[in-house]
Amino acid sequence: MGDKLKIVDEIRSFNRYYTKLLGLLNNQLLNSKYSLTEARILYEIHAGEKVTATQIISELGIDKGQLSKIMRNLEKYGLITRKASETDGRVILISLSPSGKKVYNELDAASNQQINDMISVIPEGNQKQLTACMQEIKMILINSSTDDVRKRS
Amino acid sequence: MGDKLKIVDEIRSFNRYYTKLLGLLNNQLLNSKYSLTEARILYEIHAGEKVTATQIISELGIDKGQLSKIMRNLEKYGLITRKASETDGRVILISLSPSGKKVYNELDAASNQQINDMISVIPEGNQKQLTACMQEIKMILINSSTDDVRKRS
């Protein structure tokens, strides 16, 4: 097998492995009453504070029609508040409401707990090594792409 | 921030990063007429040769009712063949048909091409480093879990 192919193969193998891992983590987590997409959106709103739909769309790569409907629901549940931007009449600024923050915190805590459980069986040195690898991967991929889709965390 | 928390945070950051990356890769790839789940199933059948529905379910973590329907479609498209096991009347052995192999090969080639494109901008030394990290991550996670969900590629 060519050198290049071996590298491609290893990346694809990792992608399969990690797809499965993420799937398991997400399934396990989402016995809550919110969907994965809703949870990711709440995360983005929390991380940004005053974000726009467009930002979330670009961050999560979902359809704007879909996002619009999810937003409507999140507002109906009382988790977010929306107000028109004062500088641009087209955009709407989204924030977490107090109860949205509470839900976010719960999801966040559950997520922390889950990862904690996952790594609790890993010797400490390996945990360090694990995260070093993760940082390294992000760095290599981000650096190699100045105006590439893969940018941003 | 506690040491433990820093590690958990880094893992979660990586998970968000990689979720997005995988999403982009999958979206890009699946302008083909097959869904991601169908493509993953074709991969599993190809990797196993004579697999059972139960194996695929456990490998991909999807619902058995859903799998059953997808299988019905794949058979309708002529991509797979199913025959009853001779040793256990309940199980059905699944294989790729010639045209299923063709489709698999196309998807496989597109996937290779895509990863190739992705890494083509990365200096060769970094590519090696990237895959070394990926292998390391798999190793650490797999080793730490003898009878854990995360096992298997």
Next chain:
DNA sequence: CAAATATAGTTGATTATTTCAACTATATTT
């Protein structure tokens, strides 16, 4: 400036995907 074009977000119709429980059939256990 006015017309054309672009951007932000919403809506409705359609399709696809998921979920879940009930069901058939065969195997295994007791």
Next chain:
DNA sequence: AAATATAGTTGAAATAATCAACTATATTTG
């Protein structure tokens, strides 16, 4: 032989994703 377990199918219902048309506001350009 009866009870229980496993493999897979089916149907109904709920959710989610897709896509094009649409409103409203901004920006560009001749």
